[in-house]
Amino acid sequence: MKRSLRTSRIAALGAGGVVSVALLTGCGDDGAGGTGSADASAAQGRSERSPAQVVQATNKKTTQARTARIKLATTVAAGGDSETVTGSGVLDLRDGTSRMRMGQGGRQLEQRIVNQVLYQKPPAGSGRLPDGKSWMKVDLRRLNASQGTGGPAMSDPASSFAYTKSLSEKDVRKVGKEDLNGVSTTHYRVDLDLSKLARGDSAQERELRTQLGDSVPVDLWIDEDGLTRRQQLSMTVKDTAQSGGSGTSARQAKAKVVMDFSDFGTDVDVAAPAPADTVDVTGKLSRHSGTNAQTG
Incomplete structure (x- = not known):
């Protein structure tokens, strides 16, 4: 039976999920912005801050931890099928540098x-690369x-998606205490x-709605030190590749990305592979994206 979701495409979504979560967690510039009131109220004690102020403050606090170990679970559902990719590794919370292994079962990348x-x-043996x-x-x-x-999953972690700076009180609510x-x-x-x-x-804005859907809830679990311990992002993704690139017939896939953070301050030593071992597919992806945009 033909499956509506393929492992390779799920893995690609998982890759985007890693970057998206890094951006949403707190990688953003610390210049003038909405975080000022949150920083000022920090001295008064966390219990006196509003939910919006707590979320604003965790942006800076988590980034100051510099690095962390991460566990990722990306679940995508479409056409009655559902698949989950899991991964783990290390992440630099300031610039998005990371190393992970992810996949399903014994098929890991x-x-x-x-x-x-x-x-x-x-x-190994996937046949997806030149000899x-x-x-x-x-x-x-x-x-x-x-x-x-500036698509959020492919943007600069140092300056993009610093969404906490524009949060108002109506955008954030406290769900409750939970052990994680x-x-x-x-x-x-949020x-x-x-x-x-x-x-x-x-x-x-149209691009964001195309990539993420109209409703994008983000759940954060923040510890007593103000560090983000888990982030969950839910979104809608258009799977145009499965429909021949036609925007009108593209499948709507629901994606949920859950990222757990631990061991803040862990070593993150990541090097790029040797150039001779790599094949650059940026141009191919760019052309594919352009085709989808024209047919969408």
Whole structure:
């Protein structure tokens, strides 16, 4: 029976999920913005802060931890099928540098992100690479530029998706206290305002809604030190490749990305593969993206 979701495509979504979660967790510039009131109220004690202020403060606090171990679970459902990709590794919370292994069962791929370039090593015998090559290379900055807008899953972790700066009290609510992996946390629900994320750019807002759907709930579990211990992102993804690139017939896939953070301050030593071992597929992905945009 033909499956509507293929492992390779799920793995690709998982790769995007790693970057998306890194961006949403707290990788953002610490210049002037909405975090000022949260920082000022920190001295008054966490119990006196509003839910929005707590979420604003965790942006800076988690980034200051510099690095962490991560566990990822990406579940995608479409056409009655559902598949889950899991992964684990290490992540630099400041610039998105990471090393992970992810996949399903015995079929695992290795992934690295170095200087905003993504490298993936498919499972042995997959037949997806030319002879003599063991890694695929995707320049995320080039791909982002070719798409014409700052897509959140392919943007600069140092400056993009710092959504906490535009949060208002109505965007955040406290769910309650929960133990998570042996750590006492407080669960918060954030409803992202895509119009605020687009900063008045109507084209980018349309792109965000195409990539993420109209409703994008983000759940955060924040510990007593103000560090994010878990983040869960739910979104809608168009799987145009399964429908021949036609926007009108593209499948709607529901994706949920859950990322757990632990061992803050762990070593993150990640190097890019040797150039001779890589094949650059950025251009191919850019052309594919352009075709989808024209037919969508």
